[in-house]
Amino acid sequence: MPQFSSSLHGVVLVLLAAVLWGTTGTANSFAPEGMPPFWVGALRLVMAGAFFVLLGSVLKGSATTRQAPLHWGRMLLCALCMVTYNLAFFAGLQTTGIGLGTAVAIGSSPVWAGLLQALMLRRWPGGLWWLGTTVGVIGGFVMTQGEGGDMSASATGLLLCLLAGLAYGAYAVISQPLIVQSGVTRVNAWVFFSAALIAVPIAALLGGMPHTNAQGWAVVVYLGVVATGVAYLLFSIGLRSISAATSVALSKFEPITAFVLAMVVVGERPGWLAWCGLALVLLGLWLVVHSEMRQNRQT
Numbered sequence: 001m002p003q004f005s006s007s008l009h010g011v012v013l014v015l016l017a018a019v020l021w022g023t024t025g026t027a028n029s030f031a032p033e034g035m036p037p038f039w040v041g042a043l044r045l046v047m048a049g050a051f052f053v054l055l056g057s058v059l060k061g062s063a064t065t066r067q068a069p070l071h072w073g074r075m076l077l078c079a080l081c082m083v084t085y086n087l088a089f090f091a092g093l094q095t096t097g098i099g100l101g102t103a104v105a106i107g108s109s110p111v112w113a114g115l116l117q118a119l120m121l122r123r124w125p126g127g128l129w130w131l132g133t134t135v136g137v138i139g140g141f142v143m144t145q146g147e148g149g150d151m152s153a154s155a156t157g158l159l160l161c162l163l164a165g166l167a168y169g170a171y172a173v174i175s176q177p178l179i180v181q182s183g184v185t186r187v188n189a190w191v192f193f194s195a196a197l198i199a200v201p202i203a204a205l206l207g208g209m210p211h212t213n214a215q216g217w218a219v220v221v222y223l224g225v226v227a228t229g230v231a232y233l234l235f236s237i238g239l240r241s242i243s244a245a246t247s248v249a250l251s252k253f254e255p256i257t258a259f260v261l262a263m264v265v266v267g268e269r270p271g272w273l274a275w276c277g278l279a280l281v282l283l284g285l286w287l288v289v290h291s292e293m294r295q296n297r298q299t
Contacts, residue, residue: 022257047224136284
């Protein structure tokens with residue numbers, strides 16, 4: 001029963017993280033035109049890194065347990081995954097569009113995570129997990145079409161979004177043991193700080209120097225601190241009690257948040273097909289959560 005309660009707590013935290021991630025598109029719509037997407041991805045990493053460094057310094061005095069040394073090779077790999085996800089995702093959206101690009105990136109990430117977890121940790125997700133993931137992925141694409149998405153996209157854009165999904169899934173699988181052994185804040189501070197150091201020169205090379213105003217900086221601060229820093233804090237704590245593959249699959253709650261915000265904030269009126277897709281995503285999430293809870297009852 002304690003393990004079941006811990007898993008349920010982890011599920012709730014990851015879902016809350018997905019809610020914050022779901023605000024990214026709406027928040028980014030308030031950014032001024034002309035701000036290169038590479039810089040949006042890089043600066044959110046800078047802000048997230050600063051958030052975790054500051055949080056770590058605040059919590060440093062209250063730490064009572066000794067943490068394991070950091071595994072620097074895995075730490076660098078996590079940072080590279082985070083850089084790849086941010087830059088590939090925003091670059092892919094330029095040619096695929098927000099709806100299709102997000103569906104491909106987020107839809108493919110749990111599949112990647114499940115395969116990587118099986119290969120790296122020798123832990124295959126159950127059949128119910130795969131069923132829920134498949135239903136959720138289909139629902140995500142149906143939502144995209146119901147919102148007027150365009151299936152025509154460049155092969156390069158689709159490959160970039162698939163790469164973003166792979167990077168996100170790999171980050172979850174690789175970072176999970178680091179977080180359990182060395183602490184949530186400590187690991188994320190190093191990962192995001194290192195990722196920012198890598199991403200900023202790349203953004204300058206590919207996007208030139210950014211030209212923004214106070215509104216643009218406000219958007220970047222929100223994306224970095226809230227939609228990335230706080231979100232990954234919740235996500236990482238959740239990773240301590242549920243599998244990496246399940247945590248990534250639960251991120252399918254992100255398009256649901258974006259769906260609701262599009263109606264409430266932007267004023268969009270999705271058609272019946274989008275509502276059908278939403279129902280499929282919710283069904284897929286329920287199956288994934290049920291699979292995780294059932295597995296923890298049996299262990």
